[in-house]
Amino acid sequence: MSDLQSLTSSITAVTSPFRSYLTDLHIQYQADNDGAVADYIPELALAKPEWFGICVVTQAGQVFEIGDCDQMFTIQSISKAFVYGLALEDHGREYVNSKVSVEPSGEAFNAIVLDETTNRPYNPMVNAGAIATSDLIKGANGTERLKRLLAMFQRYTGRELDINVPVFLSEKATGFRNRAMAYLMLNFGMVSDRVDETLDLYFQQCSVMVTAKDLAMLSATLANGGVNPVTQERALDERYVQDVISVMLTCGMYDGSGEWTYRVGMPAKSGVGGGITAVAPGKLGVGTFSPLLDAKGNSVRGIKVCEDLSQDFGLHLFNVAKPKLNLDDCLTGNDVDNW
Amino acid sequence: MPKVVSIHSYRGGTGKSNFTANLATTVAADGYRVGVFDTDVPSPGIHNLFCLEPEQVTTTLNHYLWGEAPIETAAYDVGANVGIDADKLYLVPASVKADDIARILKDGYDVKMMNDGFRSLVKSLKLDYLFIDTHPGLSKETFLSIAISHVLLLILRPDKQDYQGTAVTMDVARQLNVRNVLLAINKTYSTLNPEALKQKVEETYQSPVAGIFPLSEDVVQLASEGVFCAKYPDHPVSQEFWKVAQHIMVEA
Numbered sequence: 001m002s003d004l005q006s007l008t009s010s011i012t013a014v015t016s017p018f019r020s021y022l023t024d025l026h027i028q029y030q031a032d033n034d035g036a037v038a039d040y041i042p043e044l045a046l047a048k049p050e051w052f053g054i055c056v057v058t059q060a061g062q063v064f065e066i067g068d069c070d071q072m073f074t075i076q077s078i079s080k081a082f083v084y085g086l087a088l089e090d091h092g093r094e095y096v097n098s099k100v101s102v103e104p105s106g107e108a109f110n111a112i113v114l115d116e117t118t119n120r121p122y123n124p125m126v127n128a129g130a131i132a133t134s135d136l137i138k139g140a141n142g143t144e145r146l147k148r149l150l151a152m153f154q155r156y157t158g159r160e161l162d163i164n165v166p167v168f169l170s171e172k173a174t175g176f177r178n179r180a181m182a183y184l185m186l187n188f189g190m191v192s193d194r195v196d197e198t199l200d201l202y203f204q205q206c207s208v209m210v211t212a213k214d215l216a217m218l219s220a221t222l223a224n225g226g227v228n229p230v231t232q233e234r235a236l237d238e239r240y241v242q243d244v245i246s247v248m249l250t251c252g253m254y255d256g257s258g259e260w261t262y263r264v265g266m267p268a269k270s271g272v273g274g275g276i277t278a279v280a281p282g283k284l285g286v287g288t289f290s291p292l293l294d295a296k297g298n299s300v301r302g303i304k305v306c307e308d309l310s311q312d313f314g315l316h317l318f319n320v321a322k323p324k325l326n327l328d329d330c331l332t333g334n335d336v337d338n339w
Numbered sequence: 340m341p342k343v344v345s346i347h348s349y350r351g352g353t354g355k356s357n358f359t360a361n362l363a364t365t366v367a368a369d370g371y372r373v374g375v376f377d378t379d380v381p382s383p384g385i386h387n388l389f390c391l392e393p394e395q396v397t398t399t400l401n402h403y404l405w406g407e408a409p410i411e412t413a414a415y416d417v418g419a420n421v422g423i424d425a426d427k428l429y430l431v432p433a434s435v436k437a438d439d440i441a442r443i444l445k446d447g448y449d450v451k452m453m454n455d456g457f458r459s460l461v462k463s464l465k466l467d468y469l470f471i472d473t474h475p476g477l478s479k480e481t482f483l484s485i486a487i488s489h490v491l492l493l494i495l496r497p498d499k500q501d502y503q504g505t506a507v508t509m510d511v512a513r514q515l516n517v518r519n520v521l522l523a524i525n526k527t528y529s530t531l532n533p534e535a536l537k538q539k540v541e542e543t544y545q546s547p548v549a550g551i552f553p554l555s556e557d558v559v560q561l562a563s564e565g566v567f568c569a570k571y572p573d574h575p576v577s578q579e580f581w582k583v584a585q586h587i588m589v590e591a
Binding site for chain 2: 019336
């Protein structure tokens with residue numbers, strides 16, 4: 001792409017009807033102040049309720065950023081989906097499946113429940129399953145494993161990521177329930193005996209600092225078959241993309257996953273930091289950030305944005321009806337004709 | 340549907356602000372609701388033509404771009420200053436304070452904000468036409484105003500530098516799929532044959548020439564203290580502006 005073409009393409013993104021659509025959504029839901037900021041550790045309670053960013057990255061690499069898309073926050077549970085992908089690359093489907101099931105639990109994310117016959121945690125999206133998944137990340141020691149994990153995120157987002165140390169230390173200091181689950185799984189032989197190192201890794205992966213744009217890059221990379229659509233770097237082995245997307249669809253939105261699949265139908269993962277990443281396979285990735293959460297721990301504004309995007313553009317996985325708006329027309333058109 | 344008209348030239352001093360003010364006034368006098376944006380933030384000036392004094396201006400385009408004020412608060416009804424009914428002609432001026440200009444040059448601004456500002460003002464004031472006065476040369480905001488224009492009016496003088504620069508701008512306009520490009524030749528001298536000049540320019544750029552304006556002492560004498568066609572409606576220059584305005588209204 002020549003410099004003139006690339007500048008032209010960035011201006012075309014600014015003037016496209018799709019950006020105006022997102023801008024209107026942002027204005028509409030900015031006014032919505034339902035929900036509460038997570039406060040189980042003091043660092044999360046510092047988030048401002050008005051923070052709100054919407055980012056969409058298309059398979060062609062067009063980037064749309066509305067609102068607070070550069071504001072950093074901790075990735076929290078969203079990390080679970082991507083660490084699961086790395087575990088699959090490290091060990092293959094069969095072995096990973098022998099340690100973590102893929103059944104939606106219907107329980108809250110922090111439930112201390114294992115499958116009674118196999119002793120496996122229900123799925124990689126509940127805390128127990130995520131800890132078992134982190135245990136599978138290869139590396140000689142904690143530092144090496146963390147570096148592999150951060151390098152993995154960098155392949156998805158196209159930029160270097162770091163962890164928020166105070167959040168990590170707070171999570172570590174107060175994570176008794178997670179610690180209990182890890183030792184319960186050790187008791188059943190579901191995790192290796194480097195429990196403390198794995199718990200550190202788990203708390204660190206939850207403390208990775210991201211932006212709404214990073215979240216859109218994560219899901220756009222999945223939507224694009226595991227290759228970042230902007231940098232063209234491969235982040236996840238093609239074979240495992242569908243595994244990650246599947247568990248996001250069935251278990252990604254905590255115990256709200258059933259209703260999410262019904263209403264939105266975009267595989268997604270949320271985090272208590274206020275982020276949601278949602279995939280429209282073959283089309284685009286959505287990243288939203290707003291720290292006001294509903295009772296299930298999902299971002300209230302983020303849910304609404306995903307609901308509207310899914311309905312208006314027919315992004316539900318099982319949609320067969322003609323959508324209200326045509327995505328391609330909205331991406332390539334000129335909004336001045338709708339003024 | 341509202342129409343966007345950008346007035347641009349590759350080089351400075353061609354008469355962009357003068358054309359913008361006269362064309363916007365002519366279209367507003369024809370009964371349309373018109374907004375004018377001064378996007379020439381490094382060297383704003385069109386407020387002088389509309390007789391908007393700096394002390395009357397509290398909020399400018401700069402304040403909007405800094406996120407300090409909604410765009411509507413930076414729009415001033417200037418109709419009365421050019422003999423037009425109230426609520427017909429609005430100007431969004433850029434700040435003439437050296438500090439404000441320095442700040443916007445130093446920090447830049449988000450070109451998306453500019454686009455949202457255009458869109459928002461068109462909607463809230465229910466404008467029929469939006470005229471954009473631009474900074475000379477090519478920049479992100481020039482690209483934006485070209486991209487959203489229904490009509491791009493390029494002004495050039497009979498001068499080699501202007502000819503070359505106009506060719507560059509035409510390349511960019513084509514890349515941005517601009518709908519209509521009109522050319523206006525300004526400051527021609529009496530020795531040039533207008534018909535031959537028009538034909539040569541139209542052949543070179545493959546776009547219609549909407550008007551030819553001779554170097555006019557009458558225009559110079561007004562010295563930016565008013566809109567020429569409002570003061571001298573029967574002057575040949577005002578009639579040429581009317582011709583260009585009609586061309587714009589047909590093309591848009």
